[in-house]
Amino acid sequence: MAKEIVNVMISEEEVEKKICEVAKLISEEYKGKTLHLICVLKGGVFFMCELAKRLTIPVTMDFMAVSSYGAGTQSSGTVKMIKDLDESIEGRDVLVVEDIIDSGRTLNNLLELLKTRGPKSLKLCTFLDKPDRRVIDVPVDYTCFKIPDVFVVGYGLDYDQKYRNLPYVGEVVFKEES
Numbered sequence: 001m002a003k004e005i006v007n008v009m010i011s012e013e014e015v016e017k018k019i020c021e022v023a024k025l026i027s028e029e030y031k032g033k034t035l036h037l038i039c040v041l042k043g044g045v046f047f048m049c050e051l052a053k054r055l056t057i058p059v060t061m062d063f064m065a066v067s068s069y070g071a072g073t074q075s076s077g078t079v080k081m082i083k084d085l086d087e088s089i090e091g092r093d094v095l096v097v098e099d100i101i102d103s104g105r106t107l108n109n110l111l112e113l114l115k116t117r118g119p120k121s122l123k124l125c126t127f128l129d130k131p132d133r134r135v136i137d138v139p140v141d142y143t144c145f146k147i148p149d150v151f152v153v154g155y156g157l158d159y160d161q162k163y164r165n166l167p168y169v170g171e172v173v174f175k176e177e178s
């Protein structure tokens with residue numbers, strides 16, 4: 001049986017510093033507007049809270065949940081809607097907040113769906129990006145960190161639903177148990 005260990009990849013301090021920078025940029029770009037944040041559950045929730053706290057423009061929020069991974073580390077390629085938004089996004093300036101973009105399948109599906117609902121503008125903000133893994137091209141407007149093709153946890157990201165609560169980003173190393 002494989003047992004995993006987690007090594008710190010991006011420290012809590014680095015994460016906070018970067019989120020402040022991205023929040024400043026977003027606040028400048030949406031000056032005079034109300035920004036509607038859409039959090040993709042569950043992974044995006046830590047990042048969205050930290051980001052939202054630092055935005056200086058008026059903000060509203062909604063949440064949706066989709067699933068593309070099971071208990072493993074490979075994207076299934078199909079995206080299932082688990083929880084839809086509570087409110088209409090018609091005519092609103094929408095920013096989708098995601099934990100990580102890997103193959104791009106999840107976000108591609110999600111953005112196509114949201115576009116059909118008539119937002120005034122639709123942009124994407126991701127905490128992490130693994131560009132080497134991209135299968136479908138998705139337009140990413142704001143990225144905190146680009147990372148190599150490794151499996152990471154923490155700051156909302158899970159392995160088998162664990163480690164979401166780590167205050168840093170950690171790389172998962174799988175060890176064979178002897």
Ligand code: IMP
Pocket residue numbers: 043068069075098099100101102103104105106107150151152153157158159
């Ligand atoms: P995509 O559809 O392949 O882009 O997958 C995106 C989703 O896969 C993310 O929202 C995460 O839930 C999950 N995911 C991708 N890479 C990782 C990782 O390194 N750690 C934890 N979850 C990941």
Ligand code: MG
Pocket residue numbers: 043069157158
């Ligand atoms: Mg996940």
